[in-house]
Amino acid sequence: MVGLVFLEAPGLASMLSPEMFDRLCAAGTRMSYADGALVQTRGDARPGLSIIRGGAVQIGNPGHDGSFVITSILGPGHCFGEMTLFGDLPRTHDAIAKGATLIDHVSPAVYERFAEADPTLTRAIMTMMARRLHALLEFTDDLRRLPLKVQVAKLLLATACDGRVDATQEEVAARFGVSRVAIGTALRALERDRLVKRGYGGIDVPDGAALARWIEQRAVLAPIPG
Known part of the structure; x- marks a missing residue:
């Protein structure tokens, strides 16, 4: 069990009904990653939503001294990659598996199909993104002050x-x-x-x-x- 989730925002699983969450994940492509495996790199243009089902993912980028500066650690039920869906933007950080990790990768086509059938999915994603932004602004202020x-x-x-x-x-x-x-x-x-x-x-x-x-x-x- 992952006890540490550095991102002070709710996961997608907590914002959807269990049935909706399970169906969305089941429609994705499940990938297994060993501890330390690279899940994505900064600049990766592959679109889609990545949902963590087991293990954890460290999100960050290399520092000037070669260290890995962690932005967040996400556990089961959290997701990343939503900016590729709504902003057509490349991924901004490396993602590295922390322990044996399972991720369901949901393509844009699958996401659109689910969102058209049930608008609560997009509302949940938007709420999650707003809370992440709120936490990020708070963290940025803390760093300066x-x-x-x-x-x-x-x-x-x-x-x-x-x-x-x-x-x-x-x-x-x-x-x-x-x-x-x-x-x-x-x-x-x-x-x-x-x-x-x-x-x-x-x-x-x-x-x-x-x-x-x-x-x-x-x-x-x-x-x-x-």
Whole structure:
């Protein structure tokens, strides 16, 4: 099971009826990817919707030093490639399988057939894209305005499941495009305030409400001038 989904937006599966989601996936072409396999590359013009059924996918691009800077990690029920359907745009990021991964690739023709039969599909995609854009704008603002430890705290709060984030410090560092040392420093600061606890292969968030209050005290925006 994938515990970490860096994208703070709902997956397609949560926005469709189970019957509709299963039928859409079944109409696609299922592909199996081994851990570390390349699913797509930046600039790939192949159109269609890619739906994750098992495993996970890291979305990102290489950094100037050869590292892989992760934009998001998507788990089962999430999808990518919607910009190729609605904007006729090439794919903007590399996608790499994280663990053994199954993906149903839905062609534009199949998507159009389903969308014409049931308009709720396109409404779900549009809602999902709007929420992704909202999360992206929030993240961009955080990068420009907040100290790294506050950015990390917001990520941990958003992605914790039952009080735990199943992510290594390297994965968190890749999310922000910084070194593991920088993330370690941020996490130590949060640990000193007893807001998180580092463990093997993950980070515990013992009191989400306390972490939320801590973030609110440090991330309040100034009023917009009238």
